[in-house]
Amino acid sequence: MKEYSAFSLLRHAASHNRNWRRAWRSPEPRRRYDVIIVGGGGHGLATAYYLAKEHGVRNIAVLEKDWIGGGNTGRNTTIVRSNYLCPESSLLYEKSLKLWEGLSQDLNYNVMFSQRGVYNLGHSLQDMRDIERRVSANRLNGIDAEVVTVAQIKKAIPLINTSPTARYPILGASLQRRAGVARHDAVAWGFARAADARGVDIIEQCRVTGVNRDGGKVTGVETTRGTIHSDKIGIVVAGNASVLAAMAGMRLPIQSHPLQAFVSEPLKRVLDTVVMSGAVHGYISQSDKGDLVIGAGIDAYTGYGQRGSFQTIEHTMAAIIQLFPTFSRVRMLRMWGGIVDICPDACPIIGKTSVDGLYFNCGWGTGGFKATPGSGWTFAHTIAKDEPHELNAPFSLERFISGALIDEHGAAAVAH
């Protein structure tokens, strides 16, 4: 892999940028791999990268049905934070946040991780109690968090509506200063390039159509580009998790829903942090390009269509205008829908299954982007060692049988 650097930028500029090499190869699939990762989103690519880097696995394929970064990895609002309530989830997301902090250097690819802080607003006395509790829990788990007053919020975010007569007045917020945003496409491309450099075959336009089993163990996958053999298969396909599970003869506690997001026309800098509100249910930041990046809740019905309903768009905009009345005159540029895999406890499943050699990483629901490096790191460990790391052990599929759910619903700083 040719290192990217300021020098390489200058050198390529001198040759009018005509000689850049492809960031990753486009190999033909081999007949057999040591590990197959199904799903070339951020999580799948990160899994392949950490399998190669941390565990020395050399013979890995990532199978992607479309193109790299075309699914949820490129369809989210790019927020990265770790201020979850439950110890299990906060430690998992914190591991991820720590990886984010060194990710651009690690991948030699600028993922534009910007720790501009995330405010989670409180609009009622109960909200503020929950915020106090969550901030205290975060600090006990070694995660930076603080409670901020309305005056502090207004000073940091001048455009926000802090009027006490607002329909949902702002009473305070939690603030995680190490949280922020990253460039989602760069995350996919950076992991793809770094994994490819370590010998991972990234095979695009290769849809998995069947999971082959020999009794209680996997033997490979059927794809649109032929049969590929492997004794270890990791499935990381977000909204399509149930579809892949059905191919392997399994059922999952997952329901797939559309989640929509939006960007506005580009504006001059008006918002240099991230604002989230569970009560009015919306979240907003401004990208480096200047467009407002906006998201809210899922559409209520099961859907795989990568689009949602108009009333959800209306609800989202109403929430944002409640917080920032000035933005009522901003025109929206694009909107899109991703398919999110919702678990009953709003926590992911990262672990082994009842089938030998078959591993699932799914159920990230509405908050998977922030977990991209940590998800890949723990999943790689799980596949390489055939047992979960202590960070993802609580996130087993077994928890739905044992009853040891991790109840993040309504506790994770924003409604899901």
Next chain:
Amino acid sequence: MFLIQCPWCGERAETEFSYGGEAGIVRPLEPDALSDAEWADYLFNRTNLRGAYKELWNHAQGCRRWFGVERDTVTYKIEGSYELPSGRAGKGA
């Protein structure tokens, strides 16, 4: 937004309805006789089909009755609505 045919009120906007998830899930008659895995399967696991899906909807802002809908979860096209068999709510058609 799509239009949903309520068996009692006719075609109305989606915003009048609330979603009840997969249809045809029957509560086991003898939960005590089930293993933990079987109970978990009833409680948490869902078919979550990609394609034609039978699901429950409630006309929350209308007649407030539950009924079944067959809808494609990719195209969102609704094939039809049906009344649930009387006295067997949740059983589906």
